[in-house]
Amino acid sequence: MTVSAPRYFDHAATTPMRQIAVDTWAEHAHLLNPGGQYASGRAANAVLAQARETVAEILGADPVEVIFTASGTEADNVALRGFAGEPGARVISTPIEHPAVRETVADVEKRGADVQMLPVGEDGVVDVTDVLDEPAAVATCMWANNETGAIQPIEEIIARADVAGTPVHVDAVQVVGHLPVDFHALGATTLAASAHKFGGPRGAGILLAKRSPAPSPVLTGGGQQRGIRPGTVDVTTAAATAAALKEAVGEMDAEAARLATLRDELVHAAIATIPDAHATVLGREGMQVLPGHAHLIFPGANGDAMIMLLDSQGIEASTGSACNNGVNQRSHVLEAMGLPDDYADGALRFTLGRTTTDKDVQYLLERLPEVIGKARDVAKL
Numbered sequence: 001m002t003v004s005a006p007r008y009f010d011h012a013a014t015t016p017m018r019q020i021a022v023d024t025w026a027e028h029a030h031l032l033n034p035g036g037q038y039a040s041g042r043a044a045n046a047v048l049a050q051a052r053e054t055v056a057e058i059l060g061a062d063p064v065e066v067i068f069t070a071s072g073t074e075a076d077n078v079a080l081r082g083f084a085g086e087p088g089a090r091v092i093s094t095p096i097e098h099p100a101v102r103e104t105v106a107d108v109e110k111r112g113a114d115v116q117m118l119p120v121g122e123d124g125v126v127d128v129t130d131v132l133d134e135p136a137a138v139a140t141c142m143w144a145n146n147e148t149g150a151i152q153p154i155e156e157i158i159a160r161a162d163v164a165g166t167p168v169h170v171d172a173v174q175v176v177g178h179l180p181v182d183f184h185a186l187g188a189t190t191l192a193a194s195a196h197k198f199g200g201p202r203g204a205g206i207l208l209a210k211r212s213p214a215p216s217p218v219l220t221g222g223g224q225q226r227g228i229r230p231g232t233v234d235v236t237t238a239a240a241t242a243a244a245l246k247e248a249v250g251e252m253d254a255e256a257a258r259l260a261t262l263r264d265e266l267v268h269a270a271i272a273t274i275p276d277a278h279a280t281v282l283g284r285e286g287m288q289v290l291p292g293h294a295h296l297i298f299p300g301a302n303g304d305a306m307i308m309l310l311d312s313q314g315i316e317a318s319t320g321s322a323c324n325n326g327v328n329q330r331s332h333v334l335e336a337m338g339l340p341d342d343y344a345d346g347a348l349r350f351t352l353g354r355t356t357t358d359k360d361v362q363y364l365l366e367r368l369p370e371v372i373g374k375a376r377d378v379a380k381l
Contacts, residue, residue, distance in 0.1 A: 007360045009317040011292060011353030012146055012174060018199035021244040025201060028236045035224065035232060048235045051242035055206060058249050059193075060182030067207040067225045068238045072173040072194030073100040075207035078229055079169040079190040080104045082215020083138035087112030092139035092166070094118045094126045095336035098146050100192075101171050102332070105140070113137075118157075120336045124150040124281050132160040138189075142171040144179075147333045147349055148281045149293025151179075158187045167213050173197055174290060176206070177248035178256065183208045190215060195237075199354070200244035204237045251354075259352045260291040262361050266350060267294050269365045274298060274372050280334070280347065292352040297339070301346035301375040309371040315364055317350050345379070 008016075034045040049063070056063040069075045081104065084091045091113045093105045109115040118141070119127045126141055139161045144151045158168045167189035175181060177198025183191055188208075195204035209215060209228055221230030263282075271277050280295040281287055298306070303319040310317055319331070334344040350364070 004314060006314045006316050007363050008355065009315065009350040009352065009360075009364065011356070012149075012197070012290075012349070012351035013318060014196045014202065015199055015353045016355055017196070017201060018244045018247055020247050021195075021200050021240040024243040025236055025240040028239045031235045033232055034235050035222070044235045047239050048233055051235075051238040054242040054246055058181075058245055059176065059191075059206075059208060060184050060186075061208045062211075064226070065183070065208050065210060067209055067229050068233055068241070069205035069207050069229055070203055070234075071205040072171070072192050072197070073205070074229075075192035075194075075205040076100040076169070076171055077104050078207055078218055079192065079209070079215050080138060080140060081108065081218045082228065083167055083169070083189075083213075084108045084113050085216060085218075086137070089113045089137035090135070091115045092118065092131055092136050092161075094120060094141050094152075096120055096124065096126070096145055096147075096333045097140070097142055098171060098173065100173075101140055101142065122338050123284050123287060124148045124333065124337050125287075126152050126157070128153055128156045128160055132157065132166065133164055135164045136161075136166045138167050138169055140169040140171065142174070144172075144174040144290050145333060146174050147331060147347075148295045149174075149290035149351075150281045151288040151290065154188075155186065162187060177245055178252065178290060178292070180252070189213060195241040195244060198244055198248040200241040201237050204234075204241045206241065255354060256291040259356070262352055262356060262358060263292060263294045265358075266352075266361050266365065267296065270294075270296055270368060273365070274369050276300070277372070280337075280339075292356075294350040294352070296348050296350070297343050298346040298348065298372045298375070299343050300379055301372050302379040303345050303347065303375075305375040305378040306346075306348055306371060309374055310367075313367045313371065315367065317348055319347055319349065346375075 031044040032040045034048045052063045052066045055066045095117050116131050141157050143154050161168045170188045170191045172191050173194045176193035189210050191208040193206040196202040217227050224230050267279050276299050280297055282289050
């Protein structure tokens with residue numbers, strides 16, 4: 001029996017590796033230590049330098065500001081712990097952050113940091129308040145929420161923090177490769193990205209870090225990458241990351257328009273065919289949302305049942321973030337937005353990417369009403 005490929009609607013979690021990244025990785029897999037002064041070291045270092053220059057040019061940074069890491073999570077940790085490592089450090093964050101930031105902030109608080117939160121409205125957007133008017137060791141906010149897709153007022157946050165002399169770290173994992181990024185124009189102190197969100201290899205991240213102020217090293221070692229992230233750099237992965245980013249940004253505008261059209265079709269049809277269904281943030285006045293994010297609420301439905309029923313139909317999606325070690329948990333993002341439990345439990349996130357087609361969307365829409373009906377029956381048990 002032939003098993004058809006699943007319809008994949010979880011691109012915000014990870015997106016398939018681009019062929020150019022695979023080819024670039026294979027081309028450079030033989031390279032050795034870029035720190036060596038001999039011929040093979042110089043050859044590796046030349047490839048690394050080119051990858052750094054490519055990323056810098058695309059993201060509006062200087063090559064020296066580009067630091068390669070093993071993940072977006074590591075990039076977030078290096079930045080936040082590097083600024084907030086001293087006991088008593090004042091840290092400003094938000095209650096809707098990805099666990100890479102949220103858990104890091106919680107950990108530095110346990111170690112003595114004074115953490116204050118910016119409030120979040122029912123639209124999932126952070127409110128810029130006078131919390132930012134007093135100096136802090138660091139303020140951090142995601143550029144776009146990984147669950148709802150809501151774009152945050154990051155420019156306003158940076159401008160207000162700058163008046164107080166507070167460094168700002170931006171978790172841009174959901175944005176890089178999908179929306180224009182100009183690090184210098186943005187004015188952030190540090191910015192994190194993850195290669196597998198734009199078709200690069202997994203286990204690869206990027207940290208953009210201004211020359212000053214710069215985060216203090218979390219680890220010590222050979223002083224590579226300005227000492228901020230010491231250790232022998234994975235040249236092969238850096239080259240594949242740069243190649244994937246260049247291709248992603250090259251098709252970004254056209255792809256954003258295509259995905260937004262498919263996303264709107266999915267959302268409007270789901271709302272029209274499923275009783276009480278509604279979009280979490282999309283469609284609100286003045287709302288800016290990532291083009292591939294369709295976050296829907298099906299009140300009274302069981303989240304685990306929705307995922308399993310969809311999976312049985314060959315449809316892959318998530319109830320929120322798929323970055324919690326494969327465990328479905330009630331969303332802290334929806335909780336911060338003030339959604340009641342029966343709404344939060346019935347949340348589904350469909351995120352579209354470059355492999356998503358209109359046929360995929362139609363396949364989903366044909367099966368979604370029955371899935372939601374059964375998931376609501378499960379919730380009544």
